[in-house]
Amino acid sequence: MRFSTTRPLQLFFPWIRWKGPPNSLYLTFDDGPHPEATPRVLDVLSTYNIKATFFLLGDHVARYPHLARMIASEGHTVANHSYDHRVMIFRNGKFLQDQIVRTREAILTATGISTRHFRPPFGYAGPAVFRMARRLHHEVVLWDIDSGDFLRRNPADIAERSARQVQPGSILLFHDNDRTRDVISPILKAFLVKLDRARFSFAALPS
Template identity: 30%
Template structure:
């Protein structure tokens, strides 16, 4: 979401002073720097040159400051200039309809900013941000993006580089904040008209008209969007440590706080029935208390991780106690399961430099999560299913707990639901290997609850 421009809350005639200062600054910068030149590399012909100029207009009833991309290629220039003209036309029409408000120092304002951003391969983005204020209550903001293939010198839409199937659209829509359904459905009608930017870290989408406060921004990490990208677009991205091919849908199930004598065996049976291997982040104290259950987990072929000895927040204890919590747990897990854990999930997902250093010194990778099932909070089968489905995406690590009976109740339906959606299950280390991540730093984490 774009932050509101502070002067939105300034009432007349404060606008006049602020607008004068802003326009003077823009004019001075325009004189100082005649144009900002952006010359993306092209593998054929001359580079596509994009300059920017700022047009200012002051009248008794309004001010306009518009930064305009300037280029020779008319095929690209025409739709960009067309959008700017439409914004100006709508603004001037609204000024006309509200002309009785203006005069004696009261004016309407239109500001359009333009920016260029490098994307993948031979593409760049032109991002236009329009802000217009015609009364002293609130302004209107709009975002428009144009993605340009500089080699072929043409505008690219999202469906040109990404599958916009129902599954992909639903995945994106689930990441929106709650809004009235009719506004969301209208905004999602035509993926070819969506406003977006793409880089090696994320796909960012900008939706106008959903929220009255301004454009709604949705940012999707690159590892989530990669399976939906078309081969050429995926190949152009330099995604650090990624070897998952487009279309592959791998996820990891993880279980914390066990083993538990009642719940863990039930979970093991469901996993066996579905031929799924998971990662169990055990507490050393629990493994010591229920050694037969811990051993059963390991013998079933599941990965064993370290979740500390007594589930203490490692960032809130002395270094000596933090070290003891991790090493004692590791010894107890090794003694009962025969596996030396090489993945560590700190309780509550709480980390700091000392926790990272401890993991590194002991050859462990810190593992957090990207989907919190909230089974620890809701303890309701339908709620668990709904929460996971809403947050689900390829490459996810799902947080569950093998100490709640409702988690065992929910697991059969959860696995069936994800299997129907085409997901395959890996252990955390297998997923880490699949994504070619070699680091002791946190792997896929949202600091929620663990």
């Protein structure tokens, strides 16, 4: 079961970053780069002059290195989301290391940037994942608010729910993948319209 907010879990897993510094909101996008969804996300972010964080899959970076470079060149943070989006709990250390290292190397080759943040697929981050990420100098980052964009429901409803839940420092989860390619742009636009922009600014996680 997925919850729209992770706040009930945060006290039990203090070693995970759930929120950012309270002076901003943090938009994050998982599963890219995607040849259709990612450019649409970048267009919206450029229109609103917002910087965000993209948790990239290594095999997608290897397939679309120009999109990884585009993300970085527009001032967004590129981060690590594993190589091929396989569940990482109940896995041995070699598997965990391979998933993180191969992705870091793919992103480094494409962008010249060595990643500092890691988000495990599906947000499943057991103690072994945390230990391996820390050993490889990556901070485990999850989210405060799950937009539910991948459910492909009414964009206005998704935007309304997400905007209603934001707090200072909230990290919001969105996706730039095959399931969201047709909905992510209207969802983002509706969310930004509904949000009180006078109260909140946006930032990327530090790269």
